[in-house]
Amino acid sequence: MNKKDIEVVELFAGVGGFRLGLEKTSNSFKTIWANQWEPSTQAQHAADVYQEHWNDGTLVNEDISLVWENVPKHDLLVGGFPCQDYSVAQTKAKGIQGKKGVLWWEIYKIVKKNKPSMILLENVDRLLKSPVNQRGRDFAIMLSSLNELGYIVEWRTINAADYGFPQKRKRVFIFARKSNSKKTPTKKFIEKESIFRNEFPVETFYDSKQIDLNKYEDLIDITQKYKEGKFAESGVSIKGKVFHTKYKASLSKQTPFKDILDKNQKNYKFLTDKQREIAAYQKSSKRIERQSKETGFKYLYSEGKMSYPEVMELPGRTMLTSEGTINRSSHFIKSGKGIRFMTPIEAERMNGFDDNWTSSKHDRFRYFAMGNALVVGIISKIGKEIIKNVK
Template sequence: MEKTVVELFAGVGGFRCGLNNVVINNNKVIEKGNWHFLWANQWEPATKTQEAYDCYIKRFGKDNVSNIDIFKVNKEEIPTHTLLVGGFPCQDYSVAKTLASSKGIEGKKGVLWWAINEVLKVKKPPFVLLENVDRILISPAKQRGRDFGIILRSFLDNGYAVEWRVINAAEYGHPQKRRRTYIFAYHKSTNYYKKMKNKKLENIVLKNGLFVKQFPIIKDVLNDNKASITKDNYKDLLEVSNNFTTQFYNAGIMLNGKIYTAKVTPINEKIKPLKDIIENKEVASKYFLSEEKLQKFKILKGSKSIPRIKPNGEKYFYSEGSMPYPDNLEAPARTMLTSEGGISRSTHIVEDFITKKIRLLTPLECERINEFPDNWTNTGMSDKKRNFMMGNALVVGVVKKIGQELEKIIEMEN
């Protein structure tokens, strides 16, 4: 088995940077790892300009990088690969019977999961590594766990087992409190599957699985739950979509349709505070805040209780607590959103090292919060776009750690 990868929803290449331990040296991109990226796809539906794609090809070259809507890609033409990776959004994964044929079932248009599902069906990659927000485990509010259940059942129908873990990067020594669900699936044809299928599901989650090795947890679980998503319980995806609900916790496994999920607690590593990554030299004046903007941020970040009216006319108070102002340099960064740098409550505000004045983060600092190489997105984009890219991306160091386990798993296949 060769270490080949296909990267979907590639953005500016977070998975590739992590798996291949990428650095920039003398303006040259060096991929220290030896995962061979055969093909990548990145297309931004919301804009005509394609800055993420432009950045990706500037850094990695344009060969085998596609810039078309993934729904329009003929999946047969995707090269055969060992590992499929991608970060995809949390959407509504419910399915309905198609009108045309009472036999067919179909997900909502534009829901990216179905594009991934098609790649699984057509290409059957032995291993899959995906990233999504933590809320994917509990969505939607009116049928908790349905969406993740649909994902698990799709994997099952395609012949895979799935391990997952919600990882808060900051708890494992990375510079951002970004909580994301990482999903690792392996096909039943792999040695890894054959090894895991003889283990107790609890043991995979708590001792032997991929995640627990790099992201250690304390021995006692706070809560756990078992469920089943087999054909005996739910005839097809439609039945899962209509009826499945369960409590998923932050760690779990689905093997052969049986689910075990546990609420686990990380063994915290030494934290990486903001002060370790913010620029220790003079920063351009455009990042400093005028008195007027400072006041706006103060209000946005302060505690408040605002009278509002519900659609049914009922009055209520919208309340929110105060946030650190400026951000605490002794702690890791909070989650970076795509609106980072805009005048909003979530934007980071820091005290400048040199002038002691309050300012926004620079795009370079935003890259460091995600552990990308310095100036990764400095490819002709505006500051706003560079921050947007980082708000969409992932903490590269988390993928790097997962990659170390994947290396061992692939070795076992050969």
């Protein structure tokens, strides 16, 4: 191993979006250990795909909660993990304990044990406002616990389409670095020191706020009493002091859907007349009376009209794991006289994976994997800044 290598551990690896993004930036990134385990199926398709691309023994295909102690020392920990309930309770031994099965606590234990100098995580932007009945509490727990372990934590919600990628995919990226700094974070930090400052240019920051998490005694106190509300799209937290702000991206030239079309007509699957009818209905605006199963309460559910077929002059909408089914969120494309599903290759292109990255698997999984994955180019951009930082 070269001395200037950055040793990476990849958690919740899926089909390898983080690794691919980092490797596309620099060969200084060396993934030394990775983990992927799909709890809901016996088949381990994502792990298979990962191993097809990196058959070097780095991937451990087991539940992270069973193998976290085997994670070796590393420089950079990366992973996209589920948004769950992060609340903590007191144990009988007066320690603190997060709920079983909440994967954030596996990340926390790995960080505590291995103390990597950097951490890069990805999540849905809902993380900044969860849970519904105590907005922002879960993210406050996350910030506070990483600050306690000696990390400066910054985050930014990024819509990939704003920075030239062919998908409107909004995700929060969290970057933490080990530091003894006791600075009070300000807008200046976000403008001059943030890992996001060069690759994700901003037109303006506005509506900034501060929060002092030190007024809470510990994570249990945050769990019970946190009431500062949700976190804005961009921010930094140093030793419990948080500065956060909304921002308007300085837009790059957009990449429209038409630029990533799969030209191979053999891959096209057309909708039948019946399917076209259902898809058109699902995309239409509607007001439906529904009844709550729990309370019996009747209410009007309404949803707006969506373009059908897809507008080719704009970036695609967010891809979900249900892509490829007849569904309101799937992409349907006009092609000749017919309307077709988006092809698996188009799904891969939307995220910036190489064509046929998942082609050893059936289509249903290929769409599912891309709905779970991330925009690889965003990781490459952050990777570029990590390399500069380390130098």
